[in-house]
Amino acid sequence: LEAAGNLVKTEDYSHNVGTCYRCHNDVEPLISAQWFVKMQPLTAEAIRTVRDGEVKFVPERFTKIYMNWMENCHDWCISRQLWWGHQIPAWYCDDCGHMTVSRTDATECEHCHSKNIHREEDVLDTWFSSGLWPFSTMGWPEETEELNYWYPTSVMVTGYDIIFFWVARMIFSGMEHRKQHPFDTVFIHGLVRDSQGRKMSKSLGNGIDPLEMVEQYGADALRFNLITGNSPGNDMRFYTEKCEAMRNFCNKIWNASRFVMMNLTIEDNALPAHLELEDRWILSKLNDTVKEVCENMDKFELGVASAKIYDFIWDSFCDWYIELTKPRLQGADAAAKEGAQRVLLYVLTEILKLLHPFMPFITEEIWQAIPHEGDALIVAEYPRYRPELCFAADEADFEMVMAAIRAVRARRAEMNVPPSRRSHLIIVTDHAVAFESGAAYIRKLAYAEEVRVAAAAPENTDGMVQVVTDQARMFMPMADLVDFEAERKRIEKELANAEKLLAGQEAKLANENFVSRAPEAVVNAEREKKAKLEALIENLHQSLAALG
Structure with missing residues (x-):
C-alpha cells in the first residue's frame, strides 16, 4: 500500500494476542480445511444415560459439569496436523479429485479407478482414539469373548480436568457403537499439586519424579501418601515429608510383624476357644474397622478408609495390643501363650488383607512369611464383618481402662515421675466391674504398685494427686514426688x-x-x-x- 501510494496512515492498535501454552510464542489463527464430527446426533443418548442414572459420577457434583458440556456441545474438530497419531482413512485422487473413504487401505480411486491417489496427511485427535478405548482394546468391531465379558466395566477412574475430553467421548462413542454405556460409575479424583498448591508443570520446574520417590521412600509409602487424607474430586498437595512418615509406618508394620513371627509356635490362625479381655477388645475393634473400611470403600472414600486402617494398626494393634500380650507370651502358662499367639496371628492376617490394596508390596512380602492359606495375598478374600466377633460391652469397658491408663501416664509425664517409681492407685468409679477386670493392665501400663477400686474417695487425700477421666477419678499417693x-x-x-x-x-x-x-x-x-x-x-x- 505504501509503495503504491495508497496508505492513508499507520497507527498502533492494542488487542489480545494468543500465545502457545508450551513455548509462549504468538499464535496466529488461520482458516483451514478440517475434519469434524457432527455432535447433535451423539449428545442426546449421552445426556440421557447420565440423566437416567445409568452412569453415575462420584462425587455427584461433577454430573453438572458433564451435563453442561454435553448440552452446549459444538461440532468436534477431530483432525490434527501432526506426524504421529491414527491416520484418517481417506484418499484423494490426483486425477479427478474424488475422495475415497475405505475400511481397508485404498489402492485406487473408487470413482475413476485411477491408481494416482494419496492419503490424507492429517491424523485423528488423540481424544477421538481414546474415546474408543473401552471397546477397541478388546477386539471391536469383532464380537470377542473379552469384549462381551468386560464391556461395560464397573468403575472408570479419572481426573476432573478431562471429563469432557475423555469421559464424555467414551460415553457417546460407546452409546453410538455398542448401544450401551461403557461404565456404570465415573470416580473423579483431584490433581496432585506441589507443596504450594501449584499445578506441576515443566515450565515451573516443580514436577516430582515418582521413581525418585519410590527409590527414596518405597512404592508403598508413595502410594499411601497419595491415598491417605485424599478426598474424591479434590486436589491435594504433595509433601515429601509425608512420604517419610509413611515409610515410618511401613517400618512399624514390618517390626510388628517380626515381633509376631518371632513369638509363633503355631501353624494356623484359628482363634482360641477362650478369649481374654484384651483379645475381645482387639477383635471387636478390628471388626468395627473392617465394617467401616468396607463401607468407605463402597462409597469410594479411600482416604478415609486408609486413615482408619492406619489408626488401627499404629494405635490399637502396635501401641496397645502387642504390649498387652507380652506378659502372656513371656509367661509359663502354655495355654495363655498359645491363645495370645493365635489372636496376634489372626489380627495380623486381617490387617495384611485390609491394607493390601493400599500397600501391595510389603503386605505380600509379610504374607508369604507367615502361616497362611492360599498362594498369594492378592487373591485372598477381603475381610468382612463378623457378628460373632462383636464384643461391644467388652470393647467399651476396655476403652475406659485405656483412658485411665493414658490419663495416669500423661500426669506422671507432666510431673516427670519415672516409670521405675511406682505408686498405689485408688480408682473411684461407677464402673467397678470394668476397672476390676482391667486392674492387671493398669498395674503394668500405668506403673502402679497396687490398684484398688472403690465406690467413694478416700477420707484423707493429703499428699495425693488426682487424675480425672469421664468415667473415673484416680488418687495417687505421691507426696514425696509432686509439687x-x-x-x-x-x-x-x-x-x-x-x-x-x-x-x-x-x-x-x-x-x-x-x-x-x-x-x-x-x-x-x-x-x-x-x-x-x-x-x-x-x-x-x-x-x-x-x-x-
Missing part, C-alpha cells in the same frame, strides 16, 4: 479450659436455628459433648477441693 502447688495451678488451668468449652457447647445448643436445622444425630452428639464436659468439670472441682 502440689503446681498441681493446683494445673487443675485450675484445665478447669478454666473445660468451662470455656462448656460455654461454647451451651451457646450452640441454645441456638434454635442449629437445633432445629441440624440432623438429629449431630444435635445428639453435641449434647453428649456437653454432658461429658459437665462430668469432667465436676470431677475437676472435686479434685481441687481434695487438695485443700
Whole structure:
C-alpha cells in the first residue's frame, strides 16, 4: 500500500494476542480445511444415560459439569496436523479429485479407478482414539469373548480436568457403537499439586519424579501418601515429608510383624476357644474397622478408609495390643501363650488383607512369611464383618481402662515421675466391674504398685494427686514426688479450659436455628459433648477441693 501510494496512515492498535501454552510464542489463527464430527446426533443418548442414572459420577457434583458440556456441545474438530497419531482413512485422487473413504487401505480411486491417489496427511485427535478405548482394546468391531465379558466395566477412574475430553467421548462413542454405556460409575479424583498448591508443570520446574520417590521412600509409602487424607474430586498437595512418615509406618508394620513371627509356635490362625479381655477388645475393634473400611470403600472414600486402617494398626494393634500380650507370651502358662499367639496371628492376617490394596508390596512380602492359606495375598478374600466377633460391652469397658491408663501416664509425664517409681492407685468409679477386670493392665501400663477400686474417695487425700477421666477419678499417693502447688495451678488451668468449652457447647445448643436445622444425630452428639464436659468439670472441682 505504501509503495503504491495508497496508505492513508499507520497507527498502533492494542488487542489480545494468543500465545502457545508450551513455548509462549504468538499464535496466529488461520482458516483451514478440517475434519469434524457432527455432535447433535451423539449428545442426546449421552445426556440421557447420565440423566437416567445409568452412569453415575462420584462425587455427584461433577454430573453438572458433564451435563453442561454435553448440552452446549459444538461440532468436534477431530483432525490434527501432526506426524504421529491414527491416520484418517481417506484418499484423494490426483486425477479427478474424488475422495475415497475405505475400511481397508485404498489402492485406487473408487470413482475413476485411477491408481494416482494419496492419503490424507492429517491424523485423528488423540481424544477421538481414546474415546474408543473401552471397546477397541478388546477386539471391536469383532464380537470377542473379552469384549462381551468386560464391556461395560464397573468403575472408570479419572481426573476432573478431562471429563469432557475423555469421559464424555467414551460415553457417546460407546452409546453410538455398542448401544450401551461403557461404565456404570465415573470416580473423579483431584490433581496432585506441589507443596504450594501449584499445578506441576515443566515450565515451573516443580514436577516430582515418582521413581525418585519410590527409590527414596518405597512404592508403598508413595502410594499411601497419595491415598491417605485424599478426598474424591479434590486436589491435594504433595509433601515429601509425608512420604517419610509413611515409610515410618511401613517400618512399624514390618517390626510388628517380626515381633509376631518371632513369638509363633503355631501353624494356623484359628482363634482360641477362650478369649481374654484384651483379645475381645482387639477383635471387636478390628471388626468395627473392617465394617467401616468396607463401607468407605463402597462409597469410594479411600482416604478415609486408609486413615482408619492406619489408626488401627499404629494405635490399637502396635501401641496397645502387642504390649498387652507380652506378659502372656513371656509367661509359663502354655495355654495363655498359645491363645495370645493365635489372636496376634489372626489380627495380623486381617490387617495384611485390609491394607493390601493400599500397600501391595510389603503386605505380600509379610504374607508369604507367615502361616497362611492360599498362594498369594492378592487373591485372598477381603475381610468382612463378623457378628460373632462383636464384643461391644467388652470393647467399651476396655476403652475406659485405656483412658485411665493414658490419663495416669500423661500426669506422671507432666510431673516427670519415672516409670521405675511406682505408686498405689485408688480408682473411684461407677464402673467397678470394668476397672476390676482391667486392674492387671493398669498395674503394668500405668506403673502402679497396687490398684484398688472403690465406690467413694478416700477420707484423707493429703499428699495425693488426682487424675480425672469421664468415667473415673484416680488418687495417687505421691507426696514425696509432686509439687502440689503446681498441681493446683494445673487443675485450675484445665478447669478454666473445660468451662470455656462448656460455654461454647451451651451457646450452640441454645441456638434454635442449629437445633432445629441440624440432623438429629449431630444435635445428639453435641449434647453428649456437653454432658461429658459437665462430668469432667465436676470431677475437676472435686479434685481441687481434695487438695485443700
